[in-house]
Amino acid sequence: xxxxxxxxxxxLCALLLPAISLAATSxxxxxxxLLEILNDKSAQKPLIIDVRAKSDYEKGHIPGAVWVAxxxxxxxxxxxxxxxxLLADHVAQGGKNEIVVYCFSGYSSVVxxxxxxxxxxxxxxxxxxxNGWSGLADAPVVTD
Numbered sequence: 001x002x003x004x005x006x007x008x009x010x011x012l013c014a015l016l017l018p019a020i021s022l023a024a025t026s027x028x029x030x031x032x033x034l035l036e037i038l039n040d041k042s043a044q045k046p047l048i049i050d051v052r053a054k055s056d057y058e059k060g061h062i063p064g065a066v067w068v069a070x071x072x073x074x075x076x077x078x079x080x081x082x083x084x085x086l087l088a089d090h091v092a093q094g095g096k097n098e099i100v101v102y103c104f105s106g107y108s109s110v111v112x113x114x115x116x117x118x119x120x121x122x123x124x125x126x127x128x129x130x131n132g133w134s135g136l137a138d139a140p141v142v143t144d
Contacts, residue, residue: 062102
């Protein structure tokens, strides 16, 4: 029995340690901070990217958010170029040269943040993701 426990412990460590390490190296903000930025009329707004499934985006998303691809496809060179183009357009229209990425709960977006950061972009993760956003009493949600 103790041998099984040791095996389970090693498996859990092997699965969880990379995720903990990845989360620790990523910059992040909480939903209340993003809401404050979006409500501040004088603040430059970041580009907001949704990396959930397209169907989830259509059911409801943060105002101004753009759906690019699910996290699993974020490492595609085409996606990287598309995000760079979206960011350039965003900045040209007076937006902040920063990207906020979110998913459903905040984990998958950490992966997307790392991928986009490697391309030289300034990216932060929305901690707790859309779950956290939609849990705020005064956070608006756009439905298509």
